[in-house]
Amino acid sequence: TTGANLGFTSEFGGEHLFKDGVNLRKEQTGSQNSFGNIKGEQKFEYGLYAEGIWSLGKVLTLTTGLRYDYYDLDTAGKVDKNGKPLAGNKSVSDKRLNPSFGLIWDITPNFALNAKLNYASRSPILASANTITDNRGSLDKARGLRFIDPKLKTEDVRLAEVGFEWKYADFNLKGSVFEQRVKNFYQTTNSIISNAGTLKTKGYEAELDYQWNALKLTAGVAYADPKADFALSNDPLNVIPQGRQWSTGVSYKFVEPNLEIGWLGRYAQSKEYKTGAAPKVETRRRIGYGVHDIFVNWQPLNQDNFNVNFTVKNIGNKFYRSHSQRNLEVTPPSP
Incomplete structure (x- = not known):
């Protein structure tokens, strides 16, 4: 895995912050066993983000964010018992634009409420290199050699959360409740990456x-x-x-x-x-x-x-x- 992160923070008006940046990441797996060197999977992804932290008076803080994500995944496909590649979809790429919102309300110096609503997307996680080596005696049975469902959709997540923090004398109490929904949940079945639900x-x-x-x-x-x-x-x-x-x-x-x-x-x-x-x-x-x-x-x-x-x-x-x-x-x- 190689990558880089670059971020900037700007303050203006003496009360507001603006953050933006970029995330780069490249992953690649490989292995070797009695069949020789085996190429695994590789993925390249990058994200661009911008976030504003806005001070609305003395008691309210608003956060707004927007993130753009792109990924490109290449799998190893499948092979027959002789190690010959089989036909199938081995590549997928997609992009997403996701917003986020947050609010902190300092009702008193010792009591605050907070809430957030975040959206995010996720690319499929690479198959472990160990699953290629652990091939159950023949390369065609290796669990790390996967195809991609042609109808594969990107996994999307929405997180809604509300919470509080209360301070009294030497006590500090905080808590939250949340609901998270994951659409197009990834699952690998019969060596095919697909959406389970x-x-x-x-x-x-x-x-x-x-x-x-x-x-x-x-x-x-x-x-x-x-x-x-x-x-x-x-x-x-x-x-x-x-x-x-x-x-x-x-x-x-x-x-x-x-x-x-x-x-x-x-x-x-x-x-x-x-x-x-x-x-x-x-x-x-x-x-x-x-x-x-x-x-x-x-x-x-x-x-x-x-x-x-x-x-x-x-x-x-x-x-x-x-x-x-x-x-x-x-x-x-x-x-």
Whole structure:
């Protein structure tokens, strides 16, 4: 992967900001095995964007944005058992223009509301080079050799979110609710990139912090509930429903030495969801779990720009399986 980003920020009127820039990116995969060197996929894409941050009085901030994206994807196609290329659509390109809007309303110095409506588009993700090498004994079975559906449409996303932030004494509470819609959801079936359908996800998140001198307490919750009008496959790029996620934390920061020590708790509630299409609809269940981490953050120069971190995750060495993106009965255990 190679690329470049260039951005500019301009201030005018003493209150407004204007940002614009360009993003360039080129990706290419390849591999080798007993068949020799194998060319994978390649993709070139660029984006042009402009964003305005407008201060409307002392209590309102408006953001407006516009982004243009273009991509060109070339896949490796498919081959027969002798490695001879088969006929099929191996290239696709498209362009999109997407707007975004945001609003922050500072009702009081300690209470603010925010909202945003963003549109975006996404090009297909390249097949992993490992899937070409892992060819199940013959090159024609390699999962990384793909065709493109001639009717393929670009995946489009709309995200709507509203939230708040409230500060009171040593407490800070913030939260939001959101709805995301993904049209033309990408899915690779029988080595063909195609559109599976529409995925809608609703969810919320909230976080509470309490700071008392050097002691800090945190607690948070996050939940997302995806609903698809198509059957979820075992594609790792799919969105598999996960249980409600909880987090807790306690930390204490010493002045001399400049050292912070803390504990973090990560918990997931169990989750059931259905997969497959009628008449073979199956119910899958993700088992809940809770794990604990400890960390140390040291700033030897007493400056924020140099940190030495030490972390031990899952200090109890608990055997658990995270709510992964794999649509399998049993997923690999976590470390």
